[in-house]
Amino acid sequence: MTIHDLAARGLHLLDPEDAHGVTIAGLKAGLGPVDHAVEDAILRTRLAGMTVTNCVGLAAGFDKNAEVPGPMLHAGFGFVECGTVTPLPQAGNPRPRLFRLGEDRGVINRMGFNNAGLDAFAANLRRRRAPGPVGANIGANKESADRIGDYVTGLKRLWGLSDYFTVNISSPNTPGLRALQTKAALEELLGRLAEARRDLRQIGADNRFDYPVFLKVAPDLADGEVETIVETVAAFGLDGIIVSNTTISRPESLQSSHRAEAGGLSGPPLMDLSTQVLRRFHQANDRDLVLIGAGGIASGADALAKIRAGARAVQLYSAMVFEGPGLIARVKRDLADRLRAEGFATVDAAVGTG
Numbered sequence: 017m018t019i020h021d022l023a024a025r026g027l028h029l030l031d032p033e034d035a036h037g038v039t040i041a042g043l044k045a046g047l048g049p050v051d052h053a054v055e056d057a058i059l060r061t062r063l064a065g066m067t068v069t070n071c072v073g074l075a076a077g078f079d080k081n082a083e084v085p086g087p088m089l090h091a092g093f094g095f096v097e098c099g100t101v102t103p104l105p106q107a108g109n110p111r112p113r114l115f116r117l118g119e120d121r122g123v124i125n126r127m128g129f130n131n132a133g134l135d136a137f138a139a140n141l142r143r144r145r146a147p148g149p150v151g152a153n154i155g156a157n158k159e160s161a162d163r164i165g166d167y168v169t170g171l172k173r174l175w176g177l178s179d180y181f182t183v184n185i186s187s188p189n190t191p192g193l194r195a196l197q198t199k200a201a202l203e204e205l206l207g208r209l210a211e212a213r214r215d216l217r218q219i220g221a222d223n224r225f226d227y228p229v230f231l232k233v234a235p236d237l238a239d240g241e242v243e244t245i246v247e248t249v250a251a252f253g254l255d256g257i258i259v260s261n262t263t264i265s266r267p268e269s270l271q272s273s274h275r276a277e278a279g280g281l282s283g284p285p286l287m288d289l290s291t292q293v294l295r296r297f298h299q300a301n302d303r304d305l306v307l308i309g310a311g312g313i314a315s316g317a318d319a320l321a322k323i324r325a326g327a328r329a330v331q332l333y334s335a336m337v338f339e340g341p342g343l344i345a346r347v348k349r350d351l352a353d354r355l356r357a358e359g360f361a362t363v364d365a366a367v368g369t370g
């Protein structure tokens with residue numbers, strides 16, 4: 017256990033949101049861990065043309081305002097997703113809105129897209145010296161009269177500043193947002209984004225002419241929705257799907273007294289559900305879309321389970337709340353060892369193997 021892992025445990029004496037604030041401040045002050053290990057080439061991959069030196073990324077929600085992508089890449093992540101950012105700053109839901117389910121190693125949050133808005137996010141990205149890919153997870157303001165327009169605004173504003181985009185329509189904490197996952201709404205959203213992207217490609221900011229765009233989905237999808245989402249994402253030229261966001265379901269097994277709090281559940285209690293949904297997406301994916309697996313990863317075995325279910329890369333957040341940042345290097349080492357033990361030469365070779 018590293019000094020940073022001990023610090024993470026010490027932070028549990030604080031309210032969870034205060035602890036998060038202290039963590040971000042520490043990372044900004046340069047107090048974060050640095051993973052000095054040489055990156056194991058077995059974990060290297062490409063995601064829609066974007067090279068990542070390792071396939072373990074930081075999920076959205078940890079760095080909502082793009083304040084610390086550099087420190088999180090130094091800590092060992094292969095890519096870092098910042099946001100969700102909305103066009104206008106917004107306060108989010110009243111506190112408390114973040115709960116640790118200690119007995120279950122889970123987290124429930126109903127933050128409600130608290131963030132400093134696109135201006136601050138763009139300014140932070142402009143200042144960044146990040147040694148790896150940084151994505152922007154974009155969303156809509158709660159009070160917006162044109163939620164779809166908010167996504168277009170985010171894409172336009174951050175084009176050339178981030179290495180990829182994630183269209184987040186799966187937060188359970190903005191009422192009505194997940195209705196954008198239904199066919200007609202998704203077609204309108206992705207249609208307007210595709211149009212904006214076509215125009216932006218002409219600009220070629222940063223001497224690059226295109227950036228990957230992913231859709232992030234909930235794990236709570238009815239039969240048939242998976243197939244519709246795959247078809248629609250492919251039809252409008254998006255590059256892939258992140259499976260998944262937090263769940264509104266509550267497994268029977270939860271022990272913590274916080275289990276009935278409203279919001280999205282994440283961490284190990286989400287692992288099985290999100291992996292099953294990922295597998296459904298993989299089975300429906302006849303279009304060569306990139307799938308990224310998130311939900312409950314706390315070990316190299318969990319990461320490998322996502323990859324075998326069809327993910328080309330993975331993301332994690334909640335397990336780090338309990339284990340500290342040393343978890344990142346442990347997951348990578350363990351994943352690399354397991355890939356070798358199972359006879360895979362590269363992580364790509366293990367994708368979708370069951």
Ligand SMILES: Cc1cc2nc3c(=O)[nH]c(=O)nc-3n(C[C@H](O)[C@H](O)[C@H](O)COP(=O)(O)O)c2cc1C
Binds near residue numbers: 076
């Ligand atoms: C406190 C917290 C805030 C989150 N905020 C966001 C967010 O703003 N946007 C988003 O797409 N996902 C958000 N998520 C979801 C994570 O990105 C991830 O999809 C989910 O937690 C499952 O991964 P995990 O079990 O490794 O945490 C948040 C999760 C947590 C715990």
